[in-house]
Amino acid sequence: MARPVRQGSGRARWRAALPHRAAPASAERLKERSEEESMCDHQTSPQTTTVSKVLCGLNVEIFTYPSGEVLLRTVDAYPVNRNDWHGPYADAAQAEADFVDRHALPVLTPEDVRRRRLNGTLSKTREYGEMILAFHRWTGATCLTPFIVRPEARA
Structure with a gap:
């Protein structure tokens, strides 16, 4: 697999071009596609949803695919890899429970x-x-x- 071309000197830009960082872009494309489908037929097309909430004092986004699978990530947290998408989970409750469990004190x-x-x-x-x-x-x-x-x- 060819490595992405580096644009600029920022490591974050280079890492964002890697395939494993594609979940947010894919999620947005899925959301746009589902919105287009929903304009045609409101009864049969599944919807994707993105919900923002605060868990353990951190802002998180919960993205739900039309199939029901869920991804979860923190927003604007440091270090940057804390913002990676985690999942897929079976549902939002399982994603939230996993997040809270991973942030509990030992x-x-x-x-x-x-x-x-x-x-x-x-x-x-x-x-x-x-x-x-x-x-x-x-x-x-x-x-x-x-x-x-x-x-x-x-x-």
Whole structure:
């Protein structure tokens, strides 16, 4: 597969040209096509929908295909890969549940806390107290994350 031609010096423009970034453009094309179909026959043509809402303090878009499959992404979040489309999900409720689950604070047992202190993945910060180094479950990036300690927790 040929690599896209780089236009300008911005890495974001170059990455946007990659095939895996095509979901938003495809979604818009599907929406335009379905709007054209709906003008012809309101009874038989399926509709695509895009819903914006706030989940876990972040603006998200939920896009529904005519087949019922759903994609979800954050809007204007940093880092940029946080804005990638995730899915497909069976329905919007499943997409929202997955998003909320991936943004929940990790739950650790006292034994996990002790182990993380020994191996250096738990440390104390000036502003936020103790935090762990973990993979972000939405972006896959490593980040410092606050956590919850529960004796009965299954991490």
